[in-house]
Amino acid sequence: xxxxxxxxxxxxxxxxxxxxxxxxxxxxxxxxxxxxxxxxxxxxxxxxxxxxxxxxxxxxxxxxxxxxxxxxxxxxxxxxxxxxxxxxxxxxxxxxxxxxxxxxxxxxxxx
Amino acid sequence: xxxxxxxxxxxxxxxxxxxxxxxxxxxxxxxxxxxxxxxxxxxxxxxxxxxxxxxxxxxxxxxxxxxxxxxxxxxxxxxxxxxxxxxxxxxxxxxxxxxxxxxxxxxxxxxx
Numbered sequence: 001x002x003x004x005x006x007x008x009x010x011x012x013x014x015x016x017x018x019x020x021x022x023x024x025x026x027x028x029x030x031x032x033x034x035x036x037x038x039x040x041x042x043x044x045x046x047x048x049x050x051x052x053x054x055x056x057x058x059x060x061x062x063x064x065x066x067x068x069x070x071x072x073x074x075x076x077x078x079x080x081x082x083x084x085x086x087x088x089x090x091x092x093x094x095x096x097x098x099x100x101x102x103x104x105x106x107x108x109x110x111x
Numbered sequence: 112x113x114x115x116x117x118x119x120x121x122x123x124x125x126x127x128x129x130x131x132x133x134x135x136x137x138x139x140x141x142x143x144x145x146x147x148x149x150x151x152x153x154x155x156x157x158x159x160x161x162x163x164x165x166x167x168x169x170x171x172x173x174x175x176x177x178x179x180x181x182x183x184x185x186x187x188x189x190x191x192x193x194x195x196x197x198x199x200x201x202x203x204x205x206x207x208x209x210x211x212x213x214x215x216x217x218x219x220x221x222x223x
Contacts, residue, residue, distance in 0.1 A: 031210050033211065033212070035214070041216065042217055045113075045211055045214070048211050088154065090154075098144060098156045098159055098167050098169065099144075099146075099156060099203075100156065101154035102153070104153070
């Protein structure tokens with residue numbers, strides 16, 4: 001079963017705007033990871049935030065984690081057309097670190 | 112480029128057939144994970160191997176099996192294929208100390 005649930009399912013913005021995607025999960029986690037996928041291609045790892053962290057930055061990406069609400073958000077600032085992709089959150093739990101993915105948010109950045 | 116390789120990139124076969132998907136993890140990574148991505152089920156964890164041993168099983172059908180060899184490459188075997196097995200199959204690898212999983216480009220399987 002899907003543990004992560006992204007919101008919204010689809011998001012369309014203009015270049016230069018910020019994009020925010022939210023993710024909720026159901027059980028306790030070791031970490032939460034965000035991935036990007038371009039049109040049916042491979043998954044690219046974006047950022048990992050551990051369960052004892054609240055916020056993390058990487059370039060134009062900002063991720064927050066609220067374990068009390070079992071939710072995370074991914075903010076992409078100053079978006080570019082090249083950011084057009086599907087974004088997935090993945091909950092990492094257990095000793096084997098397997099990931100449980102959400103259904104993803106399709107982000108379209110219009111030039 | 113994640114450093115994880117998968118072959119073949121595309122595979123077209125018929126129902127009832129058997130196929131083998133191959134994955135080579137990043138250099139030094141001992142853990143290999145297999146995932147299936149389909150339109151209706153999304154991304155689902157199938158199975159994990161660590162240094163040749165099975166570590167965890169997810170939503171893997173009995174018709175599917177996997178193994179990890181001494182050189183750490185892994186193979187996913189899919190048998191008695193059905194139309195519903197058509198999907199993208201991803202392999203990912205990670206090191207013992209890292210939780211980040213690096214994904215390969217995937218194998219797109221089409222069962223006709």
